[in-house]
Amino acid sequence: MPDQANEFMKDYQAFAQQSWETWMRYLQQQSGQPSNPFAAGFGMGAAAMPQDDLLTRSLASLKTYGNWLQQAAGAGLGQTTNPWQQPAAMQSFLAAFNQPFTQTVAGIDSASAFGLDHQWQTWLQAMQQAGMAGGMPNQMAAFGITREMQLDQQALATAMQNYAQINARYQGLLQKVNAEGIARLQQLLSQHGEPGKQVESLKALYDLWVDAMEEAYAEMALSQEFREVFGALVNAQMQVRKLQQQQTEQMCRELGIPTRSEVDSLGKRVQQLRRELKEAQARGQGETAADDSLVDTLQAEIATLKRELAASKTTAKVRPIESKAGNGNGKTVTPSQRTKATRSAAGKRK
Amino acid sequence: MLNPLPIDPQQAFNEIATFQRKLAAGLQTLRGLGEQDYANTPREAIYREDKLTVWHMKGNHKPTAKVPTLIVYALVNTVWMTDLQEDRSLVRNLLEQGEDVYLIDWGYPDGADRWLTLDDYLNGYLDRAIDAICKRHDLDAINLLGICQGGTFSLCYTAMHPEKVKNLVTMVTPVDFRTSDNMLSHWVQNMDVDLFVDTLGNIPAELMNWVYLMLKPLRLNQQKYVSMVDILDNPAELKNFLRMERWIFDSPDQAGEAFREFIKEFFQQNKLIKGDLQIGKQPVDLGMITQPVFNIYATQDHLVPPDASRALQKHVGTTDYTELAFKGGHIGIYVSGRAQREVAPAIHQWLRQRGA
Known part of the structure; x- marks a missing residue:
């Protein structure tokens, strides 16, 4: 049994290594550069190509999974005795899983914008050079x-x-x-x-x-x-x-x-100006809308007057023109009142 | 008790060998695939302002809906989750039902957008986008369909501009930001958000992605890719996987000031349900929402826990409130087979019952 297990581990390791190298060669052909955003400096803007990013993330995860398989397989699986009934054997088996979780989390950290350690080293180097x-x-x-x-x-x-x-x-x-x-x-x-x-x-x-x-x-x-x-x-x-x-x-x-603070300061002022401009435009549109509403009212009034005039011409054939005319809203207005309304509306439009 | 792990070395070797073979063969499949397209539903831009675009989505048939519906997505990630691919598209599904669908694409903020506030987004961009649609249809009000943070925005907007919203649909929308199972909320409570935004300016997309990955580090960063190996020999499935990956990591940065406000006012102070929220100069009171509200949440949502969404019922002013529990997660609610069968038809039916 020990020989079998050793052979297995050797075979597995050779196989895994071969497979991993093939994938890495493929990845290097695709991108020609690492996708770590900090690799090219300590800025945050060095984004990788989406496909490159996907492959790098995927492969890093798969490599960790490969390590996990290796540890699991090497931790006493397949023993003829039941490790479950031997606490020491079980502890030895479980100990194989001590690292994969932290390795995975560390992998996410180091490849992300939150990984400060690498960034710090790069920064320190740059400052020392300066x-x-x-x-x-x-x-x-x-x-x-x-x-x-x-x-x-x-x-x-x-x-x-x-x-x-x-x-x-x-x-x-x-x-x-x-x-x-x-x-x-x-x-x-x-x-x-x-x-x-x-x-x-x-x-x-x-x-x-x-x-x-x-x-x-x-x-x-x-x-x-x-x-x-x-x-x-x-x-x-x-x-x-x-x-x-x-x-x-x-x-x-x-x-x-020019510094980031200065650019920020300018940006803040520009945004404030844009807000004020939009507000002024909105107010202007409101006034235009009020004018439009007034024009509509006046046009309606004129239409009513025309109808009344037409009606009065017809009525005049049978009786004299009455001194009052309706405005269509159940109220009556005198000709002088109409003139006043029209004048005040025209004044407001100015 | 039997040995719980009766795996012999030969069997383990075979399993690993099979895995490695699939991995190696997967190279061939991946080589020919390239970048996957998404958002393929025909569309027309009807309004643009800065980086924002309002798209009118075009279906195969003329809409039968009397009132158009505007999809308001979150600022994180992109709206194209609603139109990922032809057979997994909330948008296409709604169009097929006869809805007239618009959606807001917020764009990718850069340094010029550093000082955009929630007031700029809601009482500015969103308000003007809605005006543009209203004008186009000669209507006073339209339907809003808010998703995730976009749902929260839709609630705020409706409370501030009730006259412009006829019906409101919210999907996986956080309302109570301090439920005990809300991991994101838990993590930001002790964060000095002023220092954070003052230091970073706009919040980098990659940092946001890191946070999301850390919610379930093994599942989202490893197990998912281990499972991918099983579909490497299936180009169709692999394309779906890659398309989703593209969407997940195709994330916009977050405008600094809006982010600062959202974390402080919503996540840390939970003002939306406390009733003392103010956006710009306008108070936001959920009690002002008297429109019909359809609240859809996902029972296995790890980003917006169900209780965070269900809280809406207690705080909203409407008497016409409907809830739908979708069996799935935050993403499955758009792309799963069940979602195609259940979500869009439910929205359509609900809108029709309200004469929209």
């Missing part, structure tokens, strides 16, 4: 012509330390998820010891593992502790980025390059 990161101890009193710069660097170093501490707490929570997930997997497996309910394929075991991990993760993600740590992590990272931006802007100002 002679602006001297490794100033945080607590040293700043003085001299570079005093402000020293203070900026100290603030940034402190912010990065704070971020690192909170990130360690965050990683600790993910480790807890991992441990809780494995406990849940054990619990789930205990429900599969009946005939007909046994887990008979690696894929079925994988799906069970995902269920266990996701359950554990959801519980953690909705906890008060996670909420506090996650919020603190976001805030700490933003603090680092903000201080980085400030230092970068300082450099830009010295070089006469």
